[in-house]
Amino acid sequence: MSQLPPLSLYIHVPWCVRKCPYCDFNSHQADRFEDQGKLPEQAYLDQLIADLEVDLLYVADRPIQTAFIGGGTPSLMSADFYYQLFDRLRDKLNWVENAEITMEANPGTFEQEKFAHFRKAGINRLSIGIQSFQPNLLKTLGRIHNREEAIAAVDKSRLAGFENINLDLMHGLPDQSVAMALEDLKLAIELNPEHLSWYQLTIEPNTEFYRRPPTxxxxxxxxxxxDEGLALLEQNGYSQYEISANAKVERQAQHNLNYWRFGDYLGIGAGAHGKITLNNGEIFRTRKTRHPNHYLNNLPEALCIKEAIAPEDLPLEFMMNRLRLFEEFPLSDYEKYAYHTVPKELFESCQKAVRLGLLEQNAWRQGVIRTSEKGKLFLNELLELFLES
Structure with a gap:
């Protein structure tokens, strides 16, 4: 067996102050489940480590390349929680030097006061959920910060020592004009983050927006x-390297790159997902129980559902991930990450995509997959071709 894929770690913190009407992530309003909103930090910390202990079976000697703390709102947890968490994670896992460790954070004043402690705990990248700078849109989105707090959050994160910052920004918002969207984007660019996640609002099932759709x-x-937003980003040095992510040179999110390149990742915490490759070539996904109360009150062995990826499903799984990135890659990467030879059906689907102009012909002649400009615009149509693989 050749070398196993790179390994990352995802940690899920499921609580938030208030559930946003567009959010379909596994997030739970803190005061609905715990005593007056007081989070059970120590119990959750202990269960995270117990959860990890079960997954250590799949780690072998692979070091952790990147980590991502998502939610919910991870920055609601105390600084002490993260000091203890990373002390214990360093005892359990090997880490590459200067591993990228990202935390999602809200721009509210309460969270800002903890930024310096988060940095000292070992977190070296912040992803700040701004979404918009405009008061009316923030209210529509159910956000609890304002424009001034969003700007201050970036300043505070710099003062805390963060040299790698992502800003989350949404577009296609209710009643949003082109000018409004570009105004948000221009202000985000002025704040000079290393990375911008700029994505269109989609209405997902099991959300308030789905039950009461906005205009x-x-x-x-x-x-x-x-069209105009991507041009503005490119003009200001933010290249699009993924469907909804733009970055300065060499500032792409390493965690995201490993994910979309079909690398492996452990997932711990309520509702966390993982993907693991074994030495025998088996690839499976894991899902941890979603509700925080259920997660806290069960033995670690009962928290996880494992689902093997059938060999016949690997071509679609692999391509759905790799084609989110706009980097070129050799088709031989399929054998490297999926641990199977390239099936005839996958090869034929690529050929068809080339004929339709969705993949670039010159690259294909050299055994390289490169999405064409047409393919970027019609990505769903491109992916549908691999349903046949």
């Missing part, structure tokens, strides 16, 4: 927002 911009407006 979204028309398709022509959405197209113009996307």
């Amino acid at each position: 979204l911009p028309e398709d022509n407006t959405l197209w113009n927002i996307q």
Whole structure:
């Protein structure tokens, strides 16, 4: 067996102050489940480590390349929680030097006061959930910060020692014009983050927006927002390397790159997902129980559901991940990460994509997959070809 894929770690913190109407992530309003919103930090910390202990079976001697703390709102937890967490994680796992460790954070004043402690705990990248700078849109989105707090959060994170910052920003918001979307984007660029996650609002099932749909911009407006916004980002040194992510040179999110390149990742915490490759070539996904109370009150062995990826499903799984990235890659990467030879059906699907102009022909002649400009615009149509593989 050749070398196993790189390994990352995902940690899920499921609580938030208030559930946003567009959010379909595994997040739970803190005061609904615990005593007056007081989070059970020590119990959750202990269960995270117990959860990890079960997954250590799959680690072998692989070091952790990157870590990502998502939610919910991870920055709600205390600084002491993260000091203890990373002390214990360093005891259990090997880490590459200067591993990228990202935390999602809200821009509220309460969280800002803890930024310096988060940095000292070992977190070296912040992803700040701004979404918009405009008061009316923030209210519509259910956000509890304002424009001034969003700007201050970036300043505070710099003062705390963070040299790698991502800003989350949404577009295609209810009643949003092209000018409004570009105004948000221009202000985000002025704040000079290393990375910008700029993505369109989608209405997902099991959300308040799904039950009570807002009025979204028309398709022509959405197209113009996307077209003019991406041009603005490129002009300011933020290259699009993934469907909804732009970064300065060599500032791509390493955790995301490993994920989309079909690398492996452990997932611990309520609702966390993982993907693991074994030495025998088996690849499986893990899902941890979602509700925080259920997660806290069960033995670690009962928290996880394992689902093997059938060999016939690997081509679609692999391509759905790799084609989110706009980097070129050799088709031989399939054998490197999926541990199977390239099936005839996958090869034929690639050929068809080339004929349709969704993959670049010159790259294909050299055994390289490169999404064409047409393919980037019609990614769903490109991915559908691999349902046949």
